[in-house]
Amino acid sequence: MNSVLSVQNLIKNFKSNQVLHNVTFNCKKGRIVGLIGANGAGKTTIMKSILGLVKSRGAIKINGETVHFNHAGGVDSVGALIEYPGIYPYLTGKEHLNMLATNENKQAISKLISDLKMAGYIDKRAKNYSLGMRQKLGIAMALVNHPDLVILDEPMNGLDPQATYDLRQLILSRAQAGTTFLISSHILSELQKLANDVIVLDKGRIVRSTTMGELLSKSLKRVIFKTSDDGRAKSILQASGYHLELGSQVKITLKEGEGIEEAVKQLTRRNVLIEDIVQENNDLEKVVLNLIKG
Numbered sequence: 001m002n003s004v005l006s007v008q009n010l011i012k013n014f015k016s017n018q019v020l021h022n023v024t025f026n027c028k029k030g031r032i033v034g035l036i037g038a039n040g041a042g043k044t045t046i047m048k049s050i051l052g053l054v055k056s057r058g059a060i061k062i063n064g065e066t067v068h069f070n071h072a073g074g075v076d077s078v079g080a081l082i083e084y085p086g087i088y089p090y091l092t093g094k095e096h097l098n099m100l101a102t103n104e105n106k107q108a109i110s111k112l113i114s115d116l117k118m119a120g121y122i123d124k125r126a127k128n129y130s131l132g133m134r135q136k137l138g139i140a141m142a143l144v145n146h147p148d149l150v151i152l153d154e155p156m157n158g159l160d161p162q163a164t165y166d167l168r169q170l171i172l173s174r175a176q177a178g179t180t181f182l183i184s185s186h187i188l189s190e191l192q193k194l195a196n197d198v199i200v201l202d203k204g205r206i207v208r209s210t211t212m213g214e215l216l217s218k219s220l221k222r223v224i225f226k227t228s229d230d231g232r233a234k235s236i237l238q239a240s241g242y243h244l245e246l247g248s249q250v251k252i253t254l255k256e257g258e259g260i261e262e263a264v265k266q267l268t269r270r271n272v273l274i275e276d277i278v279q280e281n282n283d284l285e286k287v288v289l290n291l292i293k294g
C-alpha cells in the first residue's frame, strides 16, 4: 500500500477529558488531505501526535516506520508548521532556511524564496517580520528539505490573498511531484480548492473520511428554476413534496440521490415553461456544517 501516513485507533486523554476517540485514517502518496473540524475538535492534537510531540495511544506510521512519543523515527521525512513557527528574532529568514536545509537542498532555497515571494525581506532579521511574513517563513522552513509528508496547521493564517494564492500553487505543484500534505484550515473555501481527500472531525471523532469530490457530490444540491410563471411553479413543486427555499426565486433543495428530472416533469406537465435551470455549486462549508450538526 502506498500510504505515507497511517494513523490507527488514536486515543488521547487530557486527564479525564478524552479528546480523540479511535481516530483512524491514511494519507496516500501525493494526496492533499484536509483535516476539518470546529475549534477544539482535536486537529492540532492529531498533528502533534503524528510528530511525536504529544503522547497518545494507538499506532502511527510514517513511511511504514512507527512513531513514538519523543522518538524521531520516521519524522525525519516530515516537514511541519503547527501553531507558531519557531523563529529566532536575530537571524534573517535566509539564515533560518540555510540552517535547516540539508546539503542537497541548499541549491533550491532561492526557488522556494521566489515561489513564496519572500525576496523583499528574506535578508532582514526576523524580529521585524509581520505575522504573514513569519507565517511564510514557517511554511518555507517546513518545505525546505522536500519532505515526503508535510503537516500544516492553519497555513493560510495571516496570509493576504496574493500570498494565499502563491502558497496554494506551491502546495499543488509539490503534491503533483509526490509530496503528501495533511492540512487543517478553517477557511473551507480554500481547502475546497486544494484538498483531494477530506477528514471531518467532530469532538474527537471522525464523522466522514472521503474524497472532496464525493463529499461535495453526495450532499444536498440546490436548483433554481426560471419559469414563465414562478408563482405557479412554486405551488406545483411544493405540492409535489419538494422543499422550497425562502425568497422570490423558485429554488428547491434536492435530497441525496434525487435528480432534477422529476421536478422538470412536474412543471412541464402543468404547462409551466422552464426558461433556465441553475444548479448551485455545493460548498464545503454547508456540507461540513450539516455533518457536524447531524
Ligand SMILES: Nc1ncnc2c1ncn2[C@@H]1O[C@H](COP(=O)(O)OP(=O)(O)OP(=O)(O)O)[C@@H](O)[C@H]1O
Residues within 6 Å of the ligand: 014, 019, 037, 038, 039, 040, 041, 042, 043, 044, 045, 046
Ligand atoms: N495541553 C492541553 N491540556 C489540556 N487539554 C488540552 C491540551 N491541548 C488541547 N487540549 C484540549 O483538547 C481538545 C482538542 O484540542 P485541539 O487543539 O487539538 O483542537 P483543534 O481542533 O486543533 O482546535 P482549533 O481549531 O481551535 O485549533 C480541546 O478540548 C482542548 O481543550
